[in-house]
Amino acid sequence: MKKTRTTKAKLEIQELIAASPMALSQREIQNTLEGTCDRVTIYRVLYRLLDEGLIHKIVNTDGVIKYASCRSCTSKHDHDHIHFSCEKCQSVTCLEGVAPSYTLPEAYKVTEMNFTLSGLCPQCSS
Amino acid sequence: MKKTRTTKAKLEIQELIAASPMALSQREIQNTLEGTCDRVTIYRVLYRLLDEGLIHKIVNTDGVIKYASCRSCTSKHDHDHIHFSCEKCQSVTCLEGVAPSYTLPEAYKVTEMNFTLSGLCPQCSS
DNA sequence: TTATTTTTGCAACCTTGTTGCATTAATAGC
DNA sequence: GCTATTAATGCAACAAGGTTGCAAAAATAA
Structure with a gap:
């Protein structure tokens, strides 16, 4: 098992x-980093x-x-939230509170979910 | 407004x-087309x-x-169905009947939805 | 059948993402 | 603090997905 090291590049990207x-x-x-690495x-x-579960x-x-920090997930991961992609400002944000519900035929085994809505974000729709 | 033409390439791709x-x-x-065009x-x-609304x-x-035919949507488009991406056979299919429900903060204006679940499809999970 | 306009093929290009390899930098042990 | 070990970096090169400009070829309208 490889050990991960704390490097300048990693810290900067993580903080960003x-x-x-x-x-x-x-x-x-x-x-944003402009040639730092x-x-x-x-x-x-x-x-x-x-891999370390710090971002999703x-x-x-x-x-x-795109990559975003893991905020809501503490010990175990739960990334069952919706993402919103704004067509105007191009931003992609996590809507941490919003989890969709759906009923799937039994035969399907789900391991991951990717749910993105697009349209206008609050800033751009007002 | 440009008029679209019926060509061999278009017909073949559409049928495929x-x-x-x-x-x-x-x-x-x-x-699949193997050098037809x-x-x-x-x-x-x-x-x-x-653009013509024949595929989504x-x-x-x-x-x-990936691209799929518009089956359920007749006069108006409704692509509010879930897609399933199988990790084993790599297939992506439309689950036409399955529409998720969710509640979004008011300020968001949604125009499109992209919802893909991944895991094992019925063929691969049995 | 001809004139017009859309499609096509080709070459070239851009972007995103990956891999191999030598060099550099963290870390563990002393 | 110094050295050995091993992970991380930079660089070059590559691969796949996708786009653009332009001349030639095909659909359509007249």
């Missing part, structure tokens, strides 16, 4: 995601953070993957 | 998607079919975009 009210893509992180490093750090992954409506 | 029980990616369509043509035909778009859990 934790401080951000919306989910960030690799590209957005890269633009390599593009590839960001991908690898994100992979590690995911959201597939945006255009197929781009 | 209509006949498929699962959603198809550009890549999968390309492999160019890669770029497929993208452009898919764009047209989407699903973002898979890995970010790859």
Whole structure:
């Protein structure tokens, strides 16, 4: 079992995601860090953070993957919340309180859920 | 307003998607057609079919975009159904009957929904 | 059958994401 | 604090998905 190390890049990326009210893509992180570390490093750090359960992954409506902090999930993960993707400001946010309900045919075994609504966020619809 | 034309490529792609029980990616369509038409043509035909409301778009859990026929929606579109992405056989299918329910804060204006569950499909879980 | 306009094919390009490998930097043990 | 070990980084190169410009080919309208 590999041991994970605390590095400058990891700390910076982790703090950036934790401080951000919306989910960030690799590209957005890269633009914010502005050459602090390599593009590839960001991908690898994100992979590690995911692996350690510190962030979670959201597939945006255009197929781009975004990352957000795990806030509500403490000991065990529960990412059964809705995400909202604003068509105007392009932001993707977690709606932590909102969990959908649905009834599936028995035969399906669900392990993960990805639920994204798109439209206009409160800021853009007013 | 541009008028759309009925071409061989468009017909073939449309029929392929209509006949498929699962959603198809550009890549999968390309492999099936085997050189009938160019890669770029497929993208452009898919764009047209989407525009005409004959197919709908699903973002898979890995970010790859897939396309499926519009079956349940007749006059007006309603794509408020769940999609299922099987981790084993990689298939993405529409669960037409299953519509989730959720309560969103008022301020959000929803125009589209993308809900994909992943896990094992009936074929793979038995 | 011809004129017009849409589609197509091709080449080139961009973006996102991954891999291999040598170098650099954390950490554990002394 | 110093050294050995091993993880993390940077770089180059690559792969897949997707887009754009432009000339040539096919549908349609007249």
